[in-house]
Amino acid sequence: MIRDITLGQYYPAKSILHELDPRVKLAATMIFVISLFVARSPVGYGLATIFLVLVIRMSKVPFRFMTKGLKSIIMLLMITVAFNLFLVDGNTLWRLGFLRITDKGVQTAVMVGIRLIYLILGSSVMTLTTTPNDLTDGLEKAMEPLKKFYIPLGPLKKFRIPVHDMAMIMSIALRFIPILLEETDKIMKAQMARGADFESGNLIQKAKAMVPLLAPLFLSAFRRAMDLALAMEARCYRGGEGRTKMKPLKYESRDRTAYGVILGYFLIVTAIERGVQIYGWIVALPGRWMAVYQWILSFL
Amino acid sequence: MSIKVKNVNYTYSEGTAYEIHALKDVNLEILDGQFVGLIGHTGSGKSTLIQHLNGLIRATEGKIYFNGRDIYGEKYPLKELRSKVGLVFQYPEYQLFETDVLKDVCFGPKNLGYSQEEAEKKAKEALRMVGMGEEYDQSSPFELSGGQKRRVAIAGVLAMEPEVLILDEPTAGLDPRGRDEILDQISYLKRERGITVILVSHSMEDVARYVDRLIVMNQGQVRFDGTPREVFRHYQELREIGLDAPQVTYLMKSLKEKGAHVDVDATTVEEAADAIAAWLKERE
Ligand SMILES: Nc1ncnc2c1ncn2[C@@H]1O[C@H](COP(=O)(O)OP(=O)(O)OP(=O)(O)O)[C@@H](O)[C@H]1O
Numbered sequence: 142m143i144r145d146i147t148l149g150q151y152y153p154a155k156s157i158l159h160e161l162d163p164r165v166k167l168a169a170t171m172i173f174v175i176s177l178f179v180a181r182s183p184v185g186y187g188l189a190t191i192f193l194v195l196v197i198r199m200s201k202v203p204f205r206f207m208t209k210g211l212k213s214i215i216m217l218l219m220i221t222v223a224f225n226l227f228l229v230d231g232n233t234l235w236r237l238g239f240l241r242i243t244d245k246g247v248q249t250a251v252m253v254g255i256r257l258i259y260l261i262l263g264s265s266v267m268t269l270t271t272t273p274n275d276l277t278d279g280l281e282k283a284m285e286p287l288k289k290f291y292i293p294l295g296p297l298k299k300f301r302i303p304v305h306d307m308a309m310i311m312s313i314a315l316r317f318i319p320i321l322l323e324e325t326d327k328i329m330k331a332q333m334a335r336g337a338d339f340e341s342g343n344l345i346q347k348a349k350a351m352v353p354l355l356a357p358l359f360l361s362a363f364r365r366a367m368d369l370a371l372a373m374e375a376r377c378y379r380g381g382e383g384r385t386k387m388k389p390l391k392y393e394s395r396d397r398t399a400y401g402v403i404l405g406y407f408l409i410v411t412a413i414e415r416g417v418q419i420y421g422w423i424v425a426l427p428g429r430w431m432a433v434y435q436w437i438l439s440f441l
Numbered sequence: 442m443s444i445k446v447k448n449v450n451y452t453y454s455e456g457t458a459y460e461i462h463a464l465k466d467v468n469l470e471i472l473d474g475q476f477v478g479l480i481g482h483t484g485s486g487k488s489t490l491i492q493h494l495n496g497l498i499r500a501t502e503g504k505i506y507f508n509g510r511d512i513y514g515e516k517y518p519l520k521e522l523r524s525k526v527g528l529v530f531q532y533p534e535y536q537l538f539e540t541d542v543l544k545d546v547c548f549g550p551k552n553l554g555y556s557q558e559e560a561e562k563k564a565k566e567a568l569r570m571v572g573m574g575e576e577y578d579q580s581s582p583f584e585l586s587g588g589q590k591r592r593v594a595i596a597g598v599l600a601m602e603p604e605v606l607i608l609d610e611p612t613a614g615l616d617p618r619g620r621d622e623i624l625d626q627i628s629y630l631k632r633e634r635g636i637t638v639i640l641v642s643h644s645m646e647d648v649a650r651y652v653d654r655l656i657v658m659n660q661g662q663v664r665f666d667g668t669p670r671e672v673f674r675h676y677q678e679l680r681e682i683g684l685d686a687p688q689v690t691y692l693m694k695s696l697k698e699k700g701a702h703v704d705v706d707a708t709t710v711e712e713a714a715d716a717i718a719a720w721l722k723e724r725e
């Protein structure tokens with residue numbers, strides 16, 4: 142039950158997307174997200190849809206898996222859509238007491254909804270096709286330029302951004318998610334075997350029912366963290382200084398192609414949005430001239 | 442009065458890349474008052490099977506009847522089932538959470554709706570039964586030794602006074618003495634209360650000594666089901682699925698091969714000693 146959460150979970154398959162350098166996928170996800178905010182017209186959204194569908198097809202991850210990530214944000218999605226639906230001003234379409242829906246509201250609600258869904262789908266594609274280890278490797282490498290900056294704290298001391306440590310913390314945290322989920326499942330079952338009830342009751346009763354679950358879970362998390370620290374020390378881990386990689390990240394030709402594709406997509410979306418804007422401006426032109434004409438007429 | 446497992450199949454993470462068919466068409470009937478041993482190689486589905494018996498896992502296919510009633514039927518009181526079929530998990534000490542031992546053991550009975558006094562009475566009874574003296578009632582469960590924690594956790598299930606007690610490797614990670622003590626206590630309990638016990642174990646010696654029925658699982662299927670004597674007769678097949686018969690079984694086999702007329706079905710050291718003594722007497 143609890144294992145069905147897919148956000149941040151890897152789906153093993155053989156596809157071009159799985160083989161891409163994690164840096165490419167990180168950058169591409171970011172560009173895709175930005176493109177969602179650039180897009181405003183149906184044409185722009187259509188393009189984003191086509192791009193997303195093609196990428197999902199290419200990833201060879203069953204579509205069911207993508208939508209599982211959506212389930213976890215369904216509440217957030219509904220609230221956001223509802224807010225936009227009821228609170229945006231415009232021409233009233235429907236009214237009930239103080240609630241009213243406007244044409245603008247419907248438009249923004251649909252847009253925001255699509256944006257959120259595509260955002261989750263897009264990042265799910267990345268996490269589903271990239272192992273957590275690759276992901277942090279990519280992040281570490283991408284953050285490498287940050288290592289050059291430092292804040293001087295006296296003549297010999299410098300504060301540098303601990304890029305390696307940050308990446309290590311993240312990869313451990315990611316690694317712990319499935320472990321802790323499994324542990325939660327186990328403890329939950331053990332307490333249910335003792336008659337615990339996690340489902341019924343009001344909010345306070347439900348919160349109280351969590352104690353038998355959370356207390357052992359925290360204990361076990363600390364125990365695991367301590368064991369891991371010990372195991373790392375026993376293998377002489379001393380941080381990032383002078384540490385080399387067994388498989389250093391290296392760009393291949395397919396990575397360059399992928400950069401080309403995502404940039405191409407982004408340029409087209411931007412160009413189309415611009416085009417739509419210019420088109421709209423031209424279409425509106427006669428009307429504007431009319432207004433100016435009438436304005437001049439009013440003086441005469 | 443029994444637990445009946447009918448054509449049960451179970452698949453973990455069905456419909457995903459991680460699909461595992463953990464149980465394949467399992468059929469069993471466990472009668473009242475039996476002491477059943479459940480053995481199998483690691484990953485053979487023992488833990489999965491026992492979680493079906495109190496309704497924690499719902500079979501993908503098949504049915505389970507407790508005292509003749511289908512537990513997947515509508516309105517079946519699963520909470521009541523869980524109090525009647527007590528399940529002690531592998532490493533149960535990880536489920537302890539209260540500030541003192543007594544409170545922790547009270548958790549089960551209180552969930553069943555007993556008052557504070559009744560719950561405490563049942564908890565104390567259960568604690569004594571697993572050999573935890575009064576001096577520990579107020580200690581924090583986290584200060585206890587591994588074996589003591591295990592006992593407290595077992596008491597936590599016993600306090601609900603189940604009719605069937607299922608223990609998933611209750612002796613894993615304990616020293617030989619702690620192991621014997623816990624098993625002795627369980628078998629004492631069984632005699633005392635007349636409950637049904639299902640014991641999951643990796644140790645052939647243990648099951649041979651305590652149980653009167655042995656179920657062997659392999660890759661999600663029931664492979665053998667009978668008395669320990671009957672099952673250990675298949676010691677060669679057991680080898681193939683990664684299990685051994687008790688060591689004395691091998692000893693008796695080689696004695697027989699060397700020409701001694703002994704009973705090769707002996708499964709415990711005592712039985713073997715008796716068999717050898719009988720043979721020596723016969724020879725004189
Ligand atoms: N929560 C779970 N999610 C997915 N697969 C699981 C889960 N629990 C067990 N499995 C898988 O189901 C199969 C049977 O596991 P099970 O825990 O029942 O074995 P077991 O006989 O109890 O083994 P052991 O002796 O090691 O405890 C194994 O292949 C295991 O990997």
Ligand SMILES: [Mg+2]
Pocket residue numbers: 487488489531609
């Ligand atoms: Mg197990």
